[in-house]
Amino acid sequence: MVTPSTTNPYQGPLKGDNPFAQITDNVSRIMEAPKPPLAWYIALGFALMLLGIFGASLGYVVWEGIGAWGHIHPVAWGFPIVNFVFWVGIGHAGTLISAVLFLFRQNWRTAINRFAEAMTIFAVVCAAVFPGVHIGRPWLPYWMFPIPNQMGMWPQFRSPLEWDVFAVGTYATVSILFWYMGMIPDFATFRDRSVSTVRRFVYGLLAMGWRGSSRQWHRYERAYLLLAALATPLVLSVHSVVSFDFATSQLPGWHTTIFPPYFVAGAIFGGFAMVVVLAVPARQFFGLKKIITMKHLELMAKVILATGMIVGYAYAMEMFIAWYSGAMYEQFAFLNRAFGNFAWAYWTMIFCNVLSPQVFWFKKMRTNVWVIFVVGIIVNVGMWFERFVIICTSLTRDFLPANWGAFIPSPIDYATLAGSFGLFFTLFLLFCRYLPMVAMAEVKAFIPEGHIHDH
Amino acid sequence: MSDTPKAATPEAPAPLYGVLAEYDDPTTLARAARKVRDAGYTRWDTYTPFPIHGMDKAMGIRMTKLPWIVLVAALIGMTVGTVFQYWTNAVNYRWLVSGKPFWSWPANVPIIFEMTILFSAFAALGGMLVLNNLPLPAHPLDLKERFRRVTDDKFFLFILVRDPKFDDRETRELLAATSPTVLDDVHEDRSSSDQVPKGLVYALLIAGAASLVPFALFAKARESKMSHGRIHVVWDMDFTPSYKPQSDNPLFDDQRGMRLPPAGSVPVGHLRVDDHMYQGKIGQAFASTLPQGIVADESTMKLGKAQFGIYCAPCHGQSGEGNGPINQRAETLKQGWVPPSNLHQQYLRDQAAGEIFRTITHGIRNMPGYASQIDPEERWAIVLYVRALQKSRTAQVSDLTDAERAQLK
Numbered sequence: 016m017v018t019p020s021t022t023n024p025y026q027g028p029l030k031g032d033n034p035f036a037q038i039t040d041n042v043s044r045i046m047e048a049p050k051p052p053l054a055w056y057i058a059l060g061f062a063l064m065l066l067g068i069f070g071a072s073l074g075y076v077v078w079e080g081i082g083a084w085g086h087i088h089p090v091a092w093g094f095p096i097v098n099f100v101f102w103v104g105i106g107h108a109g110t111l112i113s114a115v116l117f118l119f120r121q122n123w124r125t126a127i128n129r130f131a132e133a134m135t136i137f138a139v140v141c142a143a144v145f146p147g148v149h150i151g152r153p154w155l156p157y158w159m160f161p162i163p164n165q166m167g168m169w170p171q172f173r174s175p176l177e178w179d180v181f182a183v184g185t186y187a188t189v190s191i192l193f194w195y196m197g198m199i200p201d202f203a204t205f206r207d208r209s210v211s212t213v214r215r216f217v218y219g220l221l222a223m224g225w226r227g228s229s230r231q232w233h234r235y236e237r238a239y240l241l242l243a244a245l246a247t248p249l250v251l252s253v254h255s256v257v258s259f260d261f262a263t264s265q266l267p268g269w270h271t272t273i274f275p276p277y278f279v280a281g282a283i284f285g286g287f288a289m290v291v292v293l294a295v296p297a298r299q300f301f302g303l304k305k306i307i308t309m310k311h312l313e314l315m316a317k318v319i320l321a322t323g324m325i326v327g328y329a330y331a332m333e334m335f336i337a338w339y340s341g342a343m344y345e346q347f348a349f350l351n352r353a354f355g356n357f358a359w360a361y362w363t364m365i366f367c368n369v370l371s372p373q374v375f376w377f378k379k380m381r382t383n384v385w386v387i388f389v390v391g392i393i394v395n396v397g398m399w400f401e402r403f404v405i406i407c408t409s410l411t412r413d414f415l416p417a418n419w420g421a422f423i424p425s426p427i428d429y430a431t432l433a434g435s436f437g438l439f440f441t442l443f444l445l446f447c448r449y450l451p452m453v454a455m456a457e458v459k460a461f462i463p464e465g466h467i468h469d470h
Numbered sequence: 471m472s473d474t475p476k477a478a479t480p481e482a483p484a485p486l487y488g489v490l491a492e493y494d495d496p497t498t499l500a501r502a503a504r505k506v507r508d509a510g511y512t513r514w515d516t517y518t519p520f521p522i523h524g525m526d527k528a529m530g531i532r533m534t535k536l537p538w539i540v541l542v543a544a545l546i547g548m549t550v551g552t553v554f555q556y557w558t559n560a561v562n563y564r565w566l567v568s569g570k571p572f573w574s575w576p577a578n579v580p581i582i583f584e585m586t587i588l589f590s591a592f593a594a595l596g597g598m599l600v601l602n603n604l605p606l607p608a609h610p611l612d613l614k615e616r617f618r619r620v621t622d623d624k625f626f627l628f629i630l631v632r633d634p635k636f637d638d639r640e641t642r643e644l645l646a647a648t649s650p651t652v653l654d655d656v657h658e659d660r661s662s663s664d665q666v667p668k669g670l671v672y673a674l675l676i677a678g679a680a681s682l683v684p685f686a687l688f689a690k691a692r693e694s695k696m697s698h699g700r701i702h703v704v705w706d707m708d709f710t711p712s713y714k715p716q717s718d719n720p721l722f723d724d725q726r727g728m729r730l731p732p733a734g735s736v737p738v739g740h741l742r743v744d745d746h747m748y749q750g751k752i753g754q755a756f757a758s759t760l761p762q763g764i765v766a767d768e769s770t771m772k773l774g775k776a777q778f779g780i781y782c783a784p785c786h787g788q789s790g791e792g793n794g795p796i797n798q799r800a801e802t803l804k805q806g807w808v809p810p811s812n813l814h815q816q817y818l819r820d821q822a823a824g825e826i827f828r829t830i831t832h833g834i835r836n837m838p839g840y841a842s843q844i845d846p847e848e849r850w851a852i853v854l855y856v857r858a859l860q861k862s863r864t865a866q867v868s869d870l871t872d873a874e875r876a877q878l879k
Contacts, residue, residue, distance in 0.1 A: 035623035036623040154704065161554070169559060169563040170558075172558070172581055173565070173574065173577035178584075181581045182580065182584050184584075196598070200519075200520070200621065207618040207620070207621045223606070224607055225621075226517055226606075226609060226620060227517045227519060228516070228602075229503075229516040229525050229529055230602075231602040232521040232522075232525070233521075234534045234598050234601050235521070238598035241536070241537060241540050241590070245587050245591050245594065248587070249587045252580065416734075417732050417735035456519060456521070459520040460520040460522070460523070464495065466523065466524075467496050467500040467524045468497045469497055469500070
């Protein structure tokens, strides 16, 4: 038992005389405590400040036009699209943990899947903002959808950008359904422990009258399995479609068949790094060290190492294929990446994504929270730079030297990038406080006491 | 057996709804469930904080039909995705993209796939809720304070009175034999009813009616005449503020509406590095030969003759003596006129071919340059024809070949 602390309401001894009750208490007291710890308020204040910057800078972009961002011919896809691909990628680890690891019967996922799923949804929200504003007239995003209109026109369904609308839209919808369905039993727990009427009403509404009937659990588990089986090919399709935005174009450096698997691996890599960055402080401040153990962090470090190597392989293979193709423009595009105008960004990416995860070969490093946390941040920086390198080096140096140009981000670019983290962390901090951060029912089902022992 | 109904109100006890047994662990619950199953009960259930593996078998729950619902939804989603894309892009509003067929299905696969997943996901969650009879706001079990721990750490078995096998004494004995921690009666809930509150019904009806008002206004506007014009919600979409040529444009540093091509750019076909071909020069001197690619043959000569007739003859005359119709007219007007050169003058005979090309290209005295009207290849053909005209005045019989001389006789 942890010694009681006057400053943090989440560090005291757990109530309950059996492991089930202790799990319930450990997760529920986060929501039930009259006041969260000071760290939560500081983090929320900082996140709200960034969110304010996000709102102000986006408002300026909407008012002034998207020229307020630094993109200029030939770089029409500057930071907004870099940020879009970055955030969509972050989301993918959540689905991987909740769906793919579920299908592979990796039961350790139960401790982290709920907030990884929440991370998915918040990341997709952040991602959706960027193309939504980047279309130039953000009050007309519904033009992307097939809505009957007086002109008798329909969208071009053979365009990868239209595929994106459907892929990201479906992904956001299915992620929310999956997330909500997973929370129904935990909302019921919150409802049944509630002391105030308001809380009982709100969580009761969300729980929809769940009472834990085994006949219901039977259908629930089947639905969960089906959703996992649907979400798994979906998550692979989403980042493949995002990569098609680039791969189906003719631009050297984009026109590459390795893009779909390379983007998916990169997304999982970056997403897992974000999960550890969120998990390390969350387990610390919310007293979840018994649920999110060092074993979980170590397993995630291993996933980061493995996917990091896949990404490194993809970088090498891109270079090899550029040389092997014998195509002059292709060869130039990749030499230019490594030694040209944005060489510093390329080598930052190599350092962050290929070299830094190599420390996880050592168990000592995999079990040190500080190392995991720092590498997680470095990998996120690297994955942002990966998208920057792909988009900006390729666009600034295409076929015709007369069409070359320079890309200099504007202050608004930096403000919206930083601001999007504000939106993400605000949503995440509110989630931690008010929603079940750990899937209690699932965790209980996988402890030894939760099994039938006479057969 | 603690079977005294405590929850019922003393004055008018509500009818019995079922018997509830509580357990501390999944194993005891599973044993009890097997006994109830084997005793032939049908209207009963167990309640647990989490899904217990093996409980389906212990209770004899048959496989749900949910996967079939999801399969049907998947097929519907797939069909909708296919048919809708086909109808919109290949029939109703045909998109011609680079001459490709209107229906090239591989490019439609991603959206068909996404629609399949989307429909299936809604069916999985929606089907689960409908089959589970959720949402269910109230239930007689909610009256039991103890039952709240079903979502925490306690396990329950509940047999309904409605079960055909239910017997007031036997059922209790059966459950008592499964060593529950508590055995309790559950009575029907009189405090809440299954009916939706009247206020909520009215509120929903009013909200539903109010939501139709905007549509009614749209419909009215479509059918009525208005004195004012169309309302432009997004003005700059309806009236694009584009900049015209020759107007100023404050967006650019040089304030010009018309844009110059990027510095150093060369339009396709305009890279003219061959000085002989495009300047008529070899080094600094005018070339006396035809450039690479221009052959002195019958077809070039015919081309030169045709072009000479169009561009040169109006002033220089068909035979090149400087007496074309324009010159004749100018002479009669007597307004001061620099006459076109007679191409048969000695100094013009002595000029290099490249210099004549230069004259056609850039003009001389009051003759304008023809570079914008006549292609370089055609200009060289004219040079060749001028040379032929000049030769026609001084040619000797000795210049001919023997065969040609023979033809003359």
